[in-house]
Amino acid sequence: MRTILIPTDFSKNALHALQYAQELYKCERCCFFILHAYMDEVYGEYKTTSFEDLEERKRIKKEESEKKLDHLVGTILGNPPNPLHNFETIAVFDSLVDGINDFVNEMNIDMVIMGTKGETSDHKTTFGSYTIEVFKYLKCPVLAVPEGFEYRQPKVILFPTDYMLPYKRRELKLLGNLARKFKSEVHCLYFTDFDELSIRQMDNKKFLEGSLSDTYLSFGTTPVKNKAEGIMEYVEKNEVGMLVMVNSRHSFFEDMLYRSTVDLLGLKVGIPFLVMQNLNR
Template sequence: MKNILIPTDFSNNADHAISYALNVFKCERTNFYFIHAYADDVYGPYHNVDAETFDKQKKMIADAAENKLNELVTETQTKTHNPLHKYEAVCAFESLVDAINNFADSKNIDLIIMGTKGKTASSKITFGSNTLQVFKYVKCPVLAVPDQYSYSQPKKILFPSNYMLPYKRRELKLLDIMAGEFKAEVHSLYISDFEDLSLRQLDNKKFLKESLPHARLSFVTIGVGNRAKAITTYIKENDMDLLVMVNSRHSFLEDMLYQSTIDEIGLSSTIPFLVMQNLPR
């Protein structure tokens, strides 16, 4: 049984992510939790009002959010009629990151699936601010789905790695299950001018291979350049369906996230992007 958490702001982007999630797990027994965090909707416009007005507005926003979530659950059940799927609405008076982290811990969530942007994000950016915050601070795998991406089975998965990180077995298991379900190729991309690996790298590479027994795993090495552009070019030239990266201390992805330079560096992924969190959980 999979436990999947889907944050929603009731935008088209969020609905698109829900549709992608239902397709990916259509053949698996899955609990889907639709969560809406509304603390910012209350504190933002009503931080200078008196307590009575604040409580009134908070209740009004909470009631509206709960109604929308219940409608979303009903609509999803009506559209899919999938006996393998169960749905639950979750309304949280917290920030988005806190709500997701707390709920992920309480329900042992396997994966978070969300849009790359929310309803207020500019069309010129790759990832909205909420998505970046979840990438940075939520200690659970996150799959972000571009709003223009039409669903196709993830048959070709790109997994860039320098083999310096000790991978998490639980999260590699998630990748292995997905690869096995769709009989997918996993391209482990090593960006380096040197093919010789250290003992640590060899051990991590071996662990990666052992942890993905159901994937059609291949190892590819390309020369050093701009790493983000190398990844983007590889995606285009090899028709990849899913990009997977690990967020860990001192990793390439962490450098991009904490400098807020994903768009400046050029990692403009047009395919779903799975961020695995090699962080304490």
């Protein structure tokens, strides 16, 4: 059974991500864990309060969160419900990132699927600040679903890479499963001004080919320029249905997302964005 974690702040976009996850895995046995982290709601603007008042506020927020989670599950079960899917809810007194990370480690979650914006997000950016933090610090694949994106099968998956990372087999297996299920083409795109790969790059490319041997793979190169703009051009010209990148310190992904805000980099992803990790779990 596949295990999927869906963080929610009860916003429309979080609900949209949950509905997308149900469609993505509608033909597979899945357990969807729906998690709400309510620590920020407890502290809020109450910077000075007694211990007793704080404990009472925690109790109230926990009860409120559990009721909202139960109501949420009731609204998304479907009629008739999908017999392959079951749902569990979790309310945690923790920050969003820590709450997700702890649960991912405890339950060995396969993937986190979340909306790109929440109730308090800046609508001038593609990714909310919480989404960026989850991308950066989670040791688990994260699929971000853009606000308003209508579900469709990803027939073309774009995988920009410089072949410098030692890919993790578990992460590539997840990508391969998605590609096989939808008979998707996986386009590996390398930004370079050079024709030859180093020995390290060739080894990583061979590992990539071996791990995705039963999927349709294509390899392309394009001259180095603004990588975010290059990716978006490729997405538009090739009708890409999903963008996949690997997160690692000093990586291509870090180059794009960690130096500055997404707006300044010009990365406006209007399709689901899967961030894989190369960290040990």
